Amino acid sequence: MNSFGRIFKISIFGESHGKAVGITINGCPAGIEISETNFNFDLQRRKSGSTGTTTRIEDDIPEILSGIFEGKTTGSPITIIFKNTNVKSKDYSRLKNHLRPGHADFVAKNKYSGFTDIRGGGHFSGRLTLGLVAAGVIAKKIISPIKIKAKITEIGGSKDFEEAIKKAIEENDSIGGIVECTINNMPIGLGEPFFDSIESVISHLVFSIPAVKGIEFGSGFASAKMTGSEHNDLILNEIGKTKTNNAGGINGGISNGNEIIFKVAIKPTSSIGKNQETFNFETKKIETLKIEGRHDTCIALRIPVIIEAVTAIAIADFKLILNK
Amino acid sequence: MNSFGRIFKISIFGESHGKAVGITINGCPAGIEISETNFNFDLQRRKSGSTGTTTRIEDDIPEILSGIFEGKTTGSPITIIFKNTNVKSKDYSRLKNHLRPGHADFVAKNKYSGFTDIRGGGHFSGRLTLGLVAAGVIAKKIISPIKIKAKITEIGGSKDFEEAIKKAIEENDSIGGIVECTINNMPIGLGEPFFDSIESVISHLVFSIPAVKGIEFGSGFASAKMTGSEHNDLILNEIGKTKTNNAGGINGGISNGNEIIFKVAIKPTSSIGKNQETFNFETKKIETLKIEGRHDTCIALRIPVIIEAVTAIAIADFKLILNK
């Protein structure tokens, strides 16, 4: 349930306002150099603090509990935790019955019969993605020289990100965005037909990231408007280089050696400062909810590094299965 | 690899021009009434023959090998096969080196070192979806009264499907489309946080269907252009009915009881009658390829019932895990 993968296997745990969040990674080959500082760059990219992201500043310090010895992976499970230190639980305590729209509060309350940890989203918190980023750092080492790069291409429908964010902040609102991810230096033949197609596995992981609402590979939704003669990528040479890349580097679920490219739609942050009219389960009436606390104006800004991470995790698993 | 699911578990096998294609279903509860005629309606929907679909007419007769006794499921694995009877392998034999653009020919040749069954796409053939449709018929019985309905909403970017198809046929070309799928009567609480979110599992299965290039839930890509105050679905009452449904019936990966809705982008059929300039691996030159044989002008027309099937499979698995 909270685990994924066949050879390179991850398992996440933790709650936003509990003792810690973390991840266990199984199937990592022995002998890969890893130090706690290796995680800094990607964790920093994920971190809050810049314009448009929450002012909650966690230290986000990875603590390696197992699987690394004398600076190298041992082949045994790697567990990395992040202690929750900067927790202000009182911000959330009154939201037990007046549930935040767009969040998992309502489904969690129902699914777990009221036993869920409601503080800060609990186990549904975006803070759980810290472990994904950490596993991504390790996965990127495994898949080298394959290179994964994700970036924001659009915020609130605009290419002028700063303006869009400024406007949302002024209105106490939030805003969505598009992330594009490319994978280069892909060997031919990763992925498996049908249920372990590259698209299946990447989309599976990408949709596990909170706030993702859509994904498309290659020409994606535009391909639905194309003809076959436009869409087919003609092969140019022996190593399968294609003239166009409408397929996004994947045929029949398998990498064809061209660049893999996909785009991900990120919804606007659910928590907004603006008043919202929503049902109060205590009073049984629709009432005004004002969410206090610290929020991201645009959660999409923090997501590229997470998409890179889950993509690296997917590719590492495919690679270890094939040993290519 | 060719299997999926945790409790309701499917495993597909077969090649387009081999002896048979089929599926094994594990985890189906005992006592469900199933006869071979139950499959007719959905198999007919998937079948070729209408305008825009291939003129290859297989009988598509399901043969139940196991798991059904005296008209009811026994709780043991159900294996259903479809013999390949109307096979014209000679149409394909010369494509060993002049590979069809858009198909898995190139990746299969590389991945399996030339040992793949090249006839008619082999194991990569859309014919493998017969088993999915059969499993979908059983899954739909399990999930009742949950109702799944998929339909074409757009062909070649147009709502006038007939015109778009007519034009493509005239040009010896093919054309893509959009399928929309809805799930009604959903209980609250199906799905699991993170890696077994409803979106993760449905997208995983949907991307295993050949020709799928994108998927979006609820407002999907449009949500990337929205603000939080527009996008958040305000809760109206105790059972979680929301004012809008931008979330597409899912929060935090879990069903919230509202209609689940998602859209799928289908690329144009790869096989087209038109000439294509593509690399010939024998002559080492780019040469004109003309694909003979029978093709779908618009494969999207056959896909709604397959999307219903994989969605039913996903929901059946979620339901059996929870016993709701």
Place this chain on the structure above:
Amino acid sequence: MNSFGRIFKISIFGESHGKAVGITINGCPAGIEISETNFNFDLQRRKSGSTGTTTRIEDDIPEILSGIFEGKTTGSPITIIFKNTNVKSKDYSRLKNHLRPGHADFVAKNKYSGFTDIRGGGHFSGRLTLGLVAAGVIAKKIISPIKIKAKITEIGGSKDFEEAIKKAIEENDSIGGIVECTINNMPIGLGEPFFDSIESVISHLVFSIPAVKGIEFGSGFASAKMTGSEHNDLILNEIGKTKTNNAGGINGGISNGNEIIFKVAIKPTSSIGKNQETFNFETKKIETLKIEGRHDTCIALRIPVIIEAVTAIAIADFKLILNK
């Protein structure tokens, strides 16, 4: 449930008196030569007909439905079925309420609420092991030059097998036995710590064979009576050859390069010709049951080849995970 393995993955289906029994094998590398005649030798070893085994003679002809093309594996799922041709269902029909002691009749009736296929044990039949033997033939090719050899070492507590069987036949009774299995040419390092130890995986598969009641590796139960100084296998040279082999070739769940050896206890066949006093669920009384039909006096005689098969399946999976 009816499937096993991580890379080399098997899935069995069928009932004793249904249309067919069979197996699907995923993860088999492409390019391995397989013809239907390759299965004959091991299927013959499993077959009934010799003294002490049932006189039901199935043809046991493997029919390959998928995954083999031009005599070689394609890398796609291999499905092999065995049609049930020599079925005498009438022998079993009256056993619906007067359940056979030692068989799964009672648990199947309860577990599947009466919907199970009761004829000849249905899905619980030893006939399902046909698929295991077929998969074993393929697995043995994959693991070469590793060699697996199982043999009977004891029947009814005696080394004089013929005498023990003769006596049981005279008394209309059945008799158990011991099978010993060795694995040679093992590379060092197969197996994974804890839950995928070699002992864990082999015992898992061995206990899926009907009639198995015990398994021990190396000195096994005798080791419980030994001291550490007797039991420890002293290492003699650089490749880890040990002076003794009390560990049975495994330390910490991992192969140490010495011969792997284990013994399996097989109970006497449950079906016997002798009268048995057991509860009749229709009359609610303890009544005399006489089982008609064809039975093995000593099912253990047919089991060595099945143990070889599941062991080869386990080792193939370990080997493909490591690519050693």
Place this chain on the structure above:
Amino acid sequence: MNSFGRIFKISIFGESHGKAVGITINGCPAGIEISETNFNFDLQRRKSGSTGTTTRIEDDIPEILSGIFEGKTTGSPITIIFKNTNVKSKDYSRLKNHLRPGHADFVAKNKYSGFTDIRGGGHFSGRLTLGLVAAGVIAKKIISPIKIKAKITEIGGSKDFEEAIKKAIEENDSIGGIVECTINNMPIGLGEPFFDSIESVISHLVFSIPAVKGIEFGSGFASAKMTGSEHNDLILNEIGKTKTNNAGGINGGISNGNEIIFKVAIKPTSSIGKNQETFNFETKKIETLKIEGRHDTCIALRIPVIIEAVTAIAIADFKLILNK
């Protein structure tokens, strides 16, 4: 690899002399009362300190990192760690080349190309079973009123345990034993045919416990010497109570409602104070090895609670799959 289970899923991590060992448990239902003190009784049973067990006294304090909120399980993953505080790594440092017979040192060195954590057995240490015991405590709550009870029945082949241990201590040697485990109040119908038979799953988990060399269910190895008329358990009444219990409460891999009973063979502790003549990989000669440090004279004494734990884990998983 280091995880097991389908619904109730465990994943272990850690090394003997690293920062911590621990376990993550997925699939635990919400609302079960758990406090850190609940673990004391079983952890105490596992603990070292009594005659015949090592004098290394860890505090073995469980620290719950996630999944428990206000004293109850939340339905999210439960991670429990045990920090390693009483670590004397210097005892082990010189064993890098003079490998301890009976231990995993040699296979670990080979499998992980020398990158394994060699201190105190590293990830192969029996200390990893702390997590199993903790998960067992939770599993026992889930399966109530099913009762699991394991006990030592034999030490060094003798029923007089004290005498056998005293003798081994005097000789600086170690000694093995037999553990018997019973499961009572079992519902009928847990377990799945073939690969998820109760015997398969329990044996899989039991063989993951270090030092286990054999397992037998019901009459086990003795059944190999019996006739069918002796071995068959005649049914006495409507709820399936049997006259004898040679089957050990299991038919066809499924629980039949009678007591489940199995016996486990535990080898003598590998670490002994006595001199051993074994290969030194540095000098390339067979040399005398004297293992310093703290060892269990009879590791079997600590194993009953671990066998109870893994059995409870197996049964919890079966129960949650069926919801019986």
